[in-house]
Amino acid sequence: xxxxxxxxxxxxxxxxxxxxxxxxxxxxxxxxxxxxxKKTHNDAFLWSDEIEYSLIRFNHENKxxxxxxxxxxxxxxxxxxxxxxxISEYTIETLSFASK
Numbered sequence: 001x002x003x004x005x006x007x008x009x010x011x012x013x014x015x016x017x018x019x020x021x022x023x024x025x026x027x028x029x030x031x032x033x034x035x036x037x038k039k040t041h042n043d044a045f046l047w048s049d050e051i052e053y054s055l056i057r058f059n060h061e062n063k064x065x066x067x068x069x070x071x072x073x074x075x076x077x078x079x080x081x082x083x084x085x086x087i088s089e090y091t092i093e094t095l096s097f098a099s100k
Contacts, residue, residue, distance in 0.1 A: 055068035
């Protein structure tokens with residue numbers, strides 16, 4: 001999003017009057033990004049790449065996608081596994097510049 005350097009934040013009633021416009025812009029941006037990268041698979045992450053993700057569950061029978069509300073629990077469990085000596089002592093981390 002960035003820093004708000006011009007204007008001011010909108011209050012709730014102001015947001016309500018323009019939320020459909022913002023929602024449509026966001027959906028159009030998402031579709032453009034998906035179309036641009038739909039043939040991209042297994043690209044390596046590079047230095048300074050930002051990784052954002054959501055934990056979701058697919059219900060293919062009912063054609064529904066739900067946001068996982070247990071993300072905090074899952075991330076805490078991953079952190080515990082990362083701190084577990086029996087697992088972490090076998091982890092080898094590589095740097096992208098070292099592998100070339």
